[in-house]
Amino acid sequence: MRLSKSEKAFNILNLIFMIFFVAIIALPLLNILALSFNDANDSLRGGIYFWPRQFSVESYKTVFENQAIYLAFGVSVLKTVVGVVLHTFVTAISAYALTREDLVGRKFYTTLGILAMFVSGGLIPTFLVFKAYGLLNNFWVYILPVLFSFYDVIIMMNFFKGIPRSLEESAMIDGAKPFTIFFKIIIPLSMPVIATIALYHGVYQWNDYMTANIFVDNEKLFPLQQLLYRVIAQNISPAAQTGAAVARKTTSQSLQLATMVITTIPVVIVYPFLQKYFVNGLTLGAVKE
Template sequence: MLSLNRRTYKEAAFDYFNFIFMLVICFVTIYPIWYVLVNSFNEGNDAMRGGIYWWPRVFSIDSYRAVFANNGIMLAMGVTVAKTLIGTVVHVLFTAMVAYAFSRKELIGRNVYMLIGTVTLFFSGGLIPYYLLIRDLGMLDSFLVYVIPAMFSFFDLIIFLSFFREIPDALEEAAKIDGANDFKIFYQIILPVSMPVVATIALFHGVYQWNDYFTGMIYINKSELQPIQTYLYRVVAQSSSNQMMAATTGSVAKTVSSQSIKLATMVVTTLPIVLVYPFLQKYFVKGFMIGSIKG
């Protein structure tokens, strides 16, 4: 009885310690986001005094008005939305098609292709050869640079492959008896039953496309093709918000600062992907569980 009480006490102590530890981790993770959000809703000139930690001292939405009034920011946001939607759809379809081909036992040279693809997970040609390749393909200052180079990922292929290999062959055999070709089988049978893994890869690549600033920084010089993350990166890196402040006129200009506009822009660029994630989370978890079990 005494040993049982001791064990129960130790378990309770561990639970309390684990609870407190997780609270600390959550606070350290969430508070920086809360700090940016609070300061973005504070009057810009007042926020420069500091001392704002939990709630806005002088509530104001003028920084957000300045952000949405800036044509450059809104154009960059449109580019980001377009490249995220188009790039994600193209990536998922193309990678799924290649993975489906790899899952077929009759594919000639499949082991050789797998070996070549595995090498690419650990080694790359480097930035300079890649830049020269993009230049020679005519994709510099082109929207296609966001889509075509990101069409395929061997890592995502492995996730697709682990799922496709477990789909019963009877489904395909029945479809072939009915006269369906490979493309019809893929689009009407394989993809519909693979929605958990499709949603997982779509979330992976969608977040990558939304957060990608490097592609726009290296391969894009035209301002009209600049994504919002690159726009924000250049503003923060150069410590200059002249192009942002240019849109603030009249009474709004008196209540905002370059810092408050930067914070508001960070919130605007992050919010859409944060709102989308909860709707895909169940597919995200389910897809990974399926991949881990069947792999």
């Protein structure tokens, strides 16, 4: 099919915009990679943009020599895995319940959830509540406060509404109980939206540093992002404290860049395997027939 002049013009403008948008994102990342793999002292001369001038991995060696990076990595992985599993389960079972017309008070719960999306208790009341429940300096402070998100519930509700009710009715006739229907029928049919919610929450858990910054003082519970925050914002490097930075002639900037790359790599590796579910999970169930 031949395209009209307006369609060709739109495609050209769209391509130019996408190239510009990708460049805005990719070029800073390439610059960070180049500087992190360049000799630290040579980087101080400037003039390095997208390729190292004097290749060196001393900054990465210095970062990996300290045990803090491994402990923080373990905390980040654990809180991401546990958070994703529990959050996805709670979201799915809540969304399934709210799509049942026979649920008593369904409209009330839905309205209450929507209001909670726009009304926050504030930082100080939240801090006092966490303190009262013993969540300060507790691993579960990463999990429990974000266990339920009504925004994710709405996404999953829209998907569940697109599943034919006749499938559940047939299962009920065969004697299936609600939990059997949920786990044997609803969940297998909902993998695209489940992957979407898992991706959303997984990225949030991995990138979250504010929770640790406010509610956690124990360095053994610091995730990678909090460690990166201390390296960048407070200029505190665990490696520098051991004197390794001086021995290897690294700089605070080179350690910062190396830590940034290390904390970003896991998301970059995982995202391509889940991105195919991302758009489908958001759009499937949006159109009803």
